[in-house]
Amino acid sequence: METPIKREATCEQELAAIRDSLEILGGKWKLRIMRYLNNHIDEKNTFKKIQREVEGISAKMLSKELRELEINLLVTRTVMETRPITVNYAMTEYGLSVFPVTETLVDWGLNHREKIK
Amino acid sequence: METPIKREATCEQELAAIRDSLEILGGKWKLRIMRYLNNHIDEKNTFKKIQREVEGISAKMLSKELRELEINLLVTRTVMETRPITVNYAMTEYGLSVFPVTETLVDWGLNHREKIK
DNA sequence: GTAACCGGTAACCATTAGTTAACCGATAAC
DNA sequence: GTTATCGGTTAACTAATGGTTACCGGTTAC
Numbered sequence: 001m002e003t004p005i006k007r008e009a010t011c012e013q014e015l016a017a018i019r020d021s022l023e024i025l026g027g028k029w030k031l032r033i034m035r036y037l038n039n040h041i042d043e044k045n046t047f048k049k050i051q052r053e054v055e056g057i058s059a060k061m062l063s064k065e066l067r068e069l070e071i072n073l074l075v076t077r078t079v080m081e082t083r084p085i086t087v088n089y090a091m092t093e094y095g096l097s098v099f100p101v102t103e104t105l106v107d108w109g110l111n112h113r114e115k116i117k
Numbered sequence: 118m119e120t121p122i123k124r125e126a127t128c129e130q131e132l133a134a135i136r137d138s139l140e141i142l143g144g145k146w147k148l149r150i151m152r153y154l155n156n157h158i159d160e161k162n163t164f165k166k167i168q169r170e171v172e173g174i175s176a177k178m179l180s181k182e183l184r185e186l187e188i189n190l191l192v193t194r195t196v197m198e199t200r201p202i203t204v205n206y207a208m209t210e211y212g213l214s215v216f217p218v219t220e221t222l223v224d225w226g227l228n229h230r231e232k233i234k
Numbered sequence: 235g236t237a238a239c240c241g242g243t244a245a246c247c248a249t250t251a252g253t254t255a256a257c258c259g260a261t262a263a264c
Numbered sequence: 265g266t267t268a269t270c271g272g273t274t275a276a277c278t279a280a281t282g283g284t285t286a287c288c289g290g291t292t293a294c
Binding site: 097 | 122123124126128129130131132133134135136137138139141142143144145148149152153156157170171172211214215217218219220221222223224225226227228229230231232
């Protein structure tokens with residue numbers, strides 16, 4: 001993975017950058033899926049397995065979200081010639097760059113739960 | 118601001134934490150508003166000023182999003198006795214804890230724009 | 235033969251998110 | 265007296281999100 005370059009930006013550019021990020025990573029499921037894949041990077045992650053572990057997601061949504069992540073080169077989809085056929089989803093090199101985003105959200109969420117308790 | 122404690126968590130807990138974070142910070146506008154306020158922390162940030170600078174947001178959405186941020190103790194709302202009356206919005210101490218989240222999204226967005234160019 | 239697992243898709247529906255435009259009272263500027 | 269500013273609210277609407285159920289072909293286990 002290439003080291004991300006630290007960039008300078010005006011407030012306006014920063015807000016546009018957040019908008020761009022959310023266009024690709026926003027919504028209820030994408031960052032959760034990315035985090036799951038990041039936590040299981042050396043395993044085979046089939047459709048059903050992801051659906052079991054990303055709690056609450058329907059087949060329809062999972063299918064749609066994975067397709068969009070694939071289009072944005074964050075995830076790869078590989079049909080495995082097993083019996084029955086399985087499909088393996090994996091993070092790309094580029095997908096790894098999302099890790100800091102999920103990390104800050106995990107930290108914030110854990111901290112928030114403590115705070116409101 | 119208290120130093121956030123680093124917490125250990127299972128994958129399941131991490132995904133739940135992301136869900137919690139997104140319940141409060143998710144959607145098209147909240148993180149952009151938070152970033153704007155963070156970048157103008159020592160200024161008076163009136164409703165109209167925020168609306169001008171968070172490009173594209175309507176009065177209705179801004180009003181709704183600020184109300185929700187206020188409910189979650191991330192932002193304060195203060196009516197100023199100026200003529201005409203203005204309303205000042207400011208980040209709370211707790212609101213500052215969102216900074217790392219917006220920071221990673223800014224970085225990712227800037228990097229992504231470079232990448233797809 | 236029947237049931238179950240895999241990786242989905244299709245149709246339908248309800249809810250939420252977000253946009254647009256008009257409007258409000260109060261005050262100030264011309 | 266008219267227009268503009270401030271901080272919104274309201275209504276009407278469309279688009280996007282998401283859930284539910286049923287179903288598909290292919291394969292394996294009983």
